[in-house]
Amino acid sequence: MSSDLLEALTALEKDKGISKEVLVDALEAALISAYKRNFDQAQNVRVDINEGLGQIKVYARKEVVEAVENNNLQISLEQAKGLNPHYQIGDTVEIEVTPRNFGRIAAQTAKQVVTQRVREAERGVIYSEFIDxxxxxxxxxxxxxxxxxxxxxxxxxxxxxxxxxxxxxxxxxxxxxxxxxxxxxxxxxxxxxxxxxxxHPGLLKRLFELEVPEIYDGTVEIKSISREAGDRSKIAVHAADPDVDAVGACVGQKGARVQTIVNELKGEKIDIVRWSEDPVTYVANALSPSKVVKVIVNEEGKATTVIVPDYQLSLAIGKRGQNARLAAKLTGWKIDIKSESEAEELGLFDDPPVQEADHEPVDEQTAESSTESEDFPENERD
Structure with a gap:
């Protein structure tokens, strides 16, 4: 094996990120294939590559037997002892069979196989890189x-x-x-x-991790995301440290952080709300930017009835029901929205269910974390 070939293998290792050992293994397999194909041999052979001397040798591997039935694969005990007196029945003898003219045709075939193995190994390297x-x-x-x-x-x-x-x-x-x-x-x-x-909602999560250091370092945690790509998304955030304003960190000074993400998503509106263990608070926050008067919770059915001011009904439901749909997906709770007038007619203020609680209107900062809010006609509920 010439020094040029060794240098080529070293260069491939450096340029393609494929270990030299992989390339040498590929070359050995190529040379075995070339030997069998070009010299019409059915022997069990091994190729030895001596990188230090730049030499390639081919060895036929034969089993030591009493009576030879296949000359390509077996050798008699007598012949084996003629090579080395220590051979016994069942041992494997290696005999050098390197052809004198192993050169051009074998090298050309070897080159083709090595090229294919290099491609396969390179694909494996790329796969390993991207699977991570x-x-x-x-x-x-x-x-x-x-x-x-x-x-x-x-x-x-x-x-x-x-x-x-x-x-x-x-x-x-x-x-x-x-x-x-x-x-x-x-x-x-x-x-x-x-x-x-x-x-994918994961894109929104990763964009916030890139833009908000507090999310990247774990100070602020993204609890849930609901997204209708290209139109509107909701993201619930939480900080274990009560002194950290999770929503404010995501919004950024004068809305700079969230606006960068909105620009990347070509104007997709993003509502950032505070996560809470309390479903009453969480559902009310999730319906931002609408105000909420009361949230009535049915724990058994994992459902809520939300009462909002009459003039906020369309905003709470959203265009084509989008705001309510995203809030339900964000929280994991079913949400049925009623106006105060409807709630009074149904007696929801007078007949409390399993659990109910008054909820203060969503605070100003949370409401403003929405990149854009729209008021729709009050009769637009479909």
Whole structure:
């Protein structure tokens, strides 16, 4: 084996991140294949690569037997003892069979096999790198677009952004830089197949971790997220330290932190609310930016009835029921919203159920954490 080949293996190790041992193993397998194919041999052979001397030798491996039935695989005890008197029945004898003209044809075949093994090993390295990034966020560049996918360059691999994971309020163009959430990393034959998303709630979580140091270091915890990508999201946050304002940390000075995330999501509105162990407080907070008069809780059915001022009914429900739907998903509680007038007619103020509690209107800071709130006609409840 020439020193040039050894240097090439060293260069591959450095450039591709593939260990030299893997490459040498691939080369040995290639040379065995080349020997059997080009010299029409059915022997059990072993290839020895001496990196120090730059030599390659081929050895036929034969079992020591009393009576030889297959000359390619067996050797008689008498012949074996002629090589080494210590051989016994059942031992394996190695005899050098390196052809004089092992050179060009064998080397060409070996090169093809080694190239394939290098590709496989490189794919394995890339897969190992990206499987650790699953459920993480990365920045990529839009390469091309077809009717099924947007192909996003993540550096060493191209990821797929399916139509179902694209935000409806976004238009994508080649060379756009976008942040994506890695939802799945698969080890396919042609290399790692990576699926990414712009609609996954995990993208919102990772964006807050990047933008809010208190979330990254664990001072503030994201308890829950509900998201209708491209339109509106709600995120519940909590700080174990009572002196830490979890909502304020996420909003940032003059709304700078949350606005950065809103810009990344092309104007998606984000409501940041305080998480609470108390379902009454939590559900009321989740319905931000609407004000809440009372929350009545049915623990057994994990359901709540929320009473809001008449003029806040449409805001609490939201356009096409979005605010109530996101709040229910955020909290995990069913939410039935009633106006004060309806509640009085139904006697909800007079006939308390299993648990009820008055709730003060959501505090000003929490209400303002919504990036945008809309007042809809009071009769818009569908």
């Amino acid at each position: 990034r699953e459920d993480d966020i990365m920045t990529g560049i839009v390469q091309r677009i077809d009717h099924r996918f947007i192909y996003v360059d993540l550096g060493r691999v191209e990821a797929l952004l399916p139509q179902s994971e694209q935000m409806p309020n976004e238009t994508y163009h080649p060379h756009d830089r976008i942040k994506v959430y890695l939802t799945k990393v698969e080890d396919a034959k042609k290399g790692p197949m990576i699926t990414v998303s712009r609609t």
